[in-house]
Amino acid sequence: MANKRIDEPTGTRTVGHEWDGIEELDTPLPRWWLWTFYLTVVFAIGYVIAYPAWPMIDKATQGVLGWTSRGQLAKEMTAADQARATMREQLARTPIERLGEDSELMQQAVAGGAAAFRVNCVQCHGSGAAGSQELGYPNLNDDDWLWGGDLKAIHYTLTHGIRQPGDDETRTSQMPPFAGAFDNAQLDQLVDHVLSLSGKAESSRAGAQLYADNCVACHGASGGGNRELGAPRLNDAIWLRGSSREAIKRQILDPRMGMMPKWEGRLDPVTVKMLAAYVHSLGGGEDFIEVAKDPEVEVDEQP
Template sequence: MTDPHSEGRRIDDATGTETTGHSWDGIEELNTPLPRWWLWTFYATIVWGIAYTIAFPAWPMISGATEGVLGWSTRGEVAADIDRVAQSNSALTESLVTADLATLPANEELHRFAISAGASVFANNCSQCHGRGAAGVQAAGYPNLLDDDWLWGGTLENIAYTVRHGIRNEEDADARWSQMPAFDEILSDEEITALVTHVRSLSDMAEPNAEGESLYIDNCAACHGDAGLGDREQGAPNLTDAIWLYGGDAEAVEYSIRNARFGVMPPWEQRLGEAQVRAVAAYVHSRGGGEDPAGE
């Protein structure tokens, strides 16, 4: 009886190797076995793959992945590293929480630790709005933290309070709060134009006018002051320093007067904890615009 699998097979004259019986356009396939070392390596990778999927996280599921019998994970490794660093810095962290912020810069080691830690906190939580370099985004109303213009003060205590409680949010009863009325339905178009010119003249960006000055005294001076120097108790900005949160061109100032602005910053106390709040305050304060307590 003829073996159907041997049909067409023959010994190749050149190599002395049996062919498989397959031929394509006269080219025959040799039945050359794989090297033993290659086969054993291949089998070893299969065994290794099975063992790996049993021991380590491997197969994706609907809401997670198989955990593996070893329970290992990269997240766990990172968490362990974070815990180790936190333990090594625990003494400095405790000192930062209890330190008097007014005198923090005098403690060189603690101040350096706070700034270093605060840089990481800022990059992870604040840079999305204030920019990677803390220069803010004027078009969106995110303040520049590098200058010395502060609505509620720029000392370490003031900055920490703002970070801790936020601005005009509904989550924290102690949030910084100020609200400018919209004058679109209070003043006429001509009056708003005159007021815009006067406000810009306070920063030497336009020529003063008597009508605008009178409107300013009647409608704006209660918060911004007769001379336009602002009031940090109310969070009213200084209008004389040519620093503008939303821009100082006529169109931007007119929009602010007509519609008012209402920027919101969330409170960070619950999310960060007191140590990180103080650390990021120290970092922001060190960027160049921070004030000494006596400078208020």
């Protein structure tokens, strides 16, 4: 106390400490700061009483409100499960071909299908669903479909698979091998005609005749394909196994036929519907009415 004095320039008492001629003023705290501090003390006391706060050996104090973060999470999870169950019940009742009539339900189905796709389909079709020409996995983002790209057709393919052993309703197509059927000149002529269907080469009369004799029955006169048979279009720029001359020759001589597993029995029916909705949403999905207007595409109403 003996060292305390009033600082003349400021009129404030010093605290009595001095070091190398420097003294500290005993400036009082601002009143607003003190009241804020007191309020935080009151809030802390109230929080400790109302909520879990003090850790003990195997648990924390309960708090008079009985609230816990685990309890809140359980309520949110229960609410989410109930909403999901309601959505799945709606999906189960909705025929796949009418799913697009309910935009909200369709959005929920697409979201659920995206999750199912990441678990079950990316191994072959890739994370972006672009497929692989080298392995013969189709690109699901384009608008080229062997069996149809409307919701009902996609759902049927997912349900029964492609060339799935043990399923009498599976999609099945078989291109015969033509190894030994043509000499080298004829094979080149036929490849030229196939490429000419998409404007990639010039055809000859001999090549056109070879195509008419061996390929028209499945692929159509102009290469439009046939969805009843699973015969691909040859007059567009989309190729499952590649569009090079070597790739086309290989497919003519020794066709490579892929297999897709059926998901009926592996996944529940609602999940299969959601997968169909997601695949349809990728960009290549089509409406049945629009497809039926295309004279180059033969569509079966029973996919």
